[in-house]
Amino acid sequence: MHADVFDPVSMATVTTAAEFARSSIAAMTPALPLSVQLLLSLLLTKSYASTLTQCPNKPPGRLGEDRLRTCPLPGDLGIIPEHEPTAVSWSFAPRCMAAPAKPDEVPRVDCLFTAADFRNGHGISVVTSTTAASNLVGLGVFPDSPDPAAAARRRAAGGRAYEVVDVPGKGKGVVARRKIRKDEIFIVDYPAVLIGIDFLADAKPHHRRRVIKQAINQLPERTRDRVYGLSRGDGTYEVDSILGANSNSVTLADGELHVGVFPEVARINHSCRPNAYYRFSQRRLAIEVVAYVPIEAGDEILMSYVPLGLKHDERRKYLRDNWGFECRCSLCHAPESEISESQGRRRQMNEMKQTLQDARRDGYYKEAITIAGDLLQFTEWEGMPLLTPEYHDTLADLYLLKGDMANATRYARMALNGWVQFGSVDDDQLENSRRLLQGLANTQS
Numbered sequence: 001m002h003a004d005v006f007d008p009v010s011m012a013t014v015t016t017a018a019e020f021a022r023s024s025i026a027a028m029t030p031a032l033p034l035s036v037q038l039l040l041s042l043l044l045t046k047s048y049a050s051t052l053t054q055c056p057n058k059p060p061g062r063l064g065e066d067r068l069r070t071c072p073l074p075g076d077l078g079i080i081p082e083h084e085p086t087a088v089s090w091s092f093a094p095r096c097m098a099a100p101a102k103p104d105e106v107p108r109v110d111c112l113f114t115a116a117d118f119r120n121g122h123g124i125s126v127v128t129s130t131t132a133a134s135n136l137v138g139l140g141v142f143p144d145s146p147d148p149a150a151a152a153r154r155r156a157a158g159g160r161a162y163e164v165v166d167v168p169g170k171g172k173g174v175v176a177r178r179k180i181r182k183d184e185i186f187i188v189d190y191p192a193v194l195i196g197i198d199f200l201a202d203a204k205p206h207h208r209r210r211v212i213k214q215a216i217n218q219l220p221e222r223t224r225d226r227v228y229g230l231s232r233g234d235g236t237y238e239v240d241s242i243l244g245a246n247s248n249s250v251t252l253a254d255g256e257l258h259v260g261v262f263p264e265v266a267r268i269n270h271s272c273r274p275n276a277y278y279r280f281s282q283r284r285l286a287i288e289v290v291a292y293v294p295i296e297a298g299d300e301i302l303m304s305y306v307p308l309g310l311k312h313d314e315r316r317k318y319l320r321d322n323w324g325f326e327c328r329c330s331l332c333h334a335p336e337s338e339i340s341e342s343q344g345r346r347r348q349m350n351e352m353k354q355t356l357q358d359a360r361r362d363g364y365y366k367e368a369i370t371i372a373g374d375l376l377q378f379t380e381w382e383g384m385p386l387l388t389p390e391y392h393d394t395l396a397d398l399y400l401l402k403g404d405m406a407n408a409t410r411y412a413r414m415a416l417n418g419w420v421q422f423g424s425v426d427d428d429q430l431e432n433s434r435r436l437l438q439g440l441a442n443t444q445s
């Protein structure tokens with residue numbers, strides 16, 4: 001499903017009072033490239049002993065009931081019933097490892113699955129638990145279904161929007177080949193490898209590297225070459241240094257955190273004042289890169305590697321500690337006065353958020369509404385439109401508490417539109433806003 005075919009009316013859901021109350025405040029969790037530090041901490045975690053087991057010599061095939069009888073997978077497959085799983089032909093026999101478990105537990109089994117025909121021959125290797133893999137199969141993400149509208153959209157927009165080039169001082173980077181409209185989705189990228197965080201944490205280092213290397217090697221040649229062609233981070237081991245410098249963390253539909261290497265997105269460099277952001281579609285396993293602002297031909301495409309809203313010194317420390325580079329972006333190198341102005345605003349925003357929470361807790365809804373309105377204004381000044389729906393949600397919640405249903409509905413609708421625009425259509429926030437709106441409609445009918 002895609003943002004531009006989303007129909008909020010047909011998807012409204014009935015809600016219970018408890019859900020209604022829970023859903024009224026949503027937290028913004030923008031997707032971020034995974035920091036080197038986090039990844040290394042996973043890679044260096046003391047590992048348990050794990051048993052490497054190859055599935056018995058069976059031909060590659062779909063993951064399903066019959067496969068369960070031929071390969072030692074745990075009982076809970078967790079297939080989501082409302083989706084008709086489509087058969088997936090794995091290109092190689094899955095290679096499986098049992099994670100350590102207590103004597104009375106069913107161990108988690110992680111397997112390497114490769115589907116070479118994924119997305120028109122792009123191919124994908126997934127190293128994850130059989131449960132997570134079953135959920136992916138259940139969601140129908142594997143069959144080769146390229147976005148039918150993509151080619152038409154690209155033609156209408158004036159052709160391919162970007163290219164990967166050498167950028168002085170940064171290695172490779174991505175630049176616009178033509179003008180890109182604000183809000184245009186101009187890169188759609190799929191993971192070449194997708195690896196469960198639990199596997200990264202639990203597998204012994206040599207097993208982990210061997211399995212990931214095999215995951216890359218089983219990809220179609222073109223995709224494999226692109227992965228090996230990516231820039232390298234620190235590290236003695238090839239796969240660790242590729243992963244360390246090129247991973248994005250994504251949360252799958254079942255809530256499981258995974259690390260993905262998206263070969264195109266991995267080329268995009270950082271700026272604290274980005275001109276693009278990305279969202280992850282759990283149903284298509286796609287990252288869509290969207291323009292924050294109009295981008296001119298020749299401009300470099302830049303995304304923020306740091307959480308939005310950090311102050312100047314915090315951002316620089318975060319980048320130094322987590323990514324190992326000194327930021328030279330336009331915001332970090334702006335005139336002193338501009339930096340301190342921006343820094344002051346961000347400091348003030350943090351204080352305002354606290355005051356808002358206190359006011360809400362103590363029942364000063366009118367004051368809280370004023371503060372939320374100011375915060376909205378600040379997000380605009382700071383060029384952080386991703387935060388807007390969060391404050392629309394907050395305003396809807398506050399008006400609801402105040403008993404002003406008309407304004408609550410107005411802001412809930414704005415929040416929903418914002419989540420549709422900025423978040424993935426599978427997002428929790430979107431679901432929460434939808435429930436809130438439906439709840440509001442019920443209370444007024």
Ligand SMILES: [Zn+2]
Pocket residue numbers: 271272273327328329330331332333
């Ligand atoms: Zn910067």
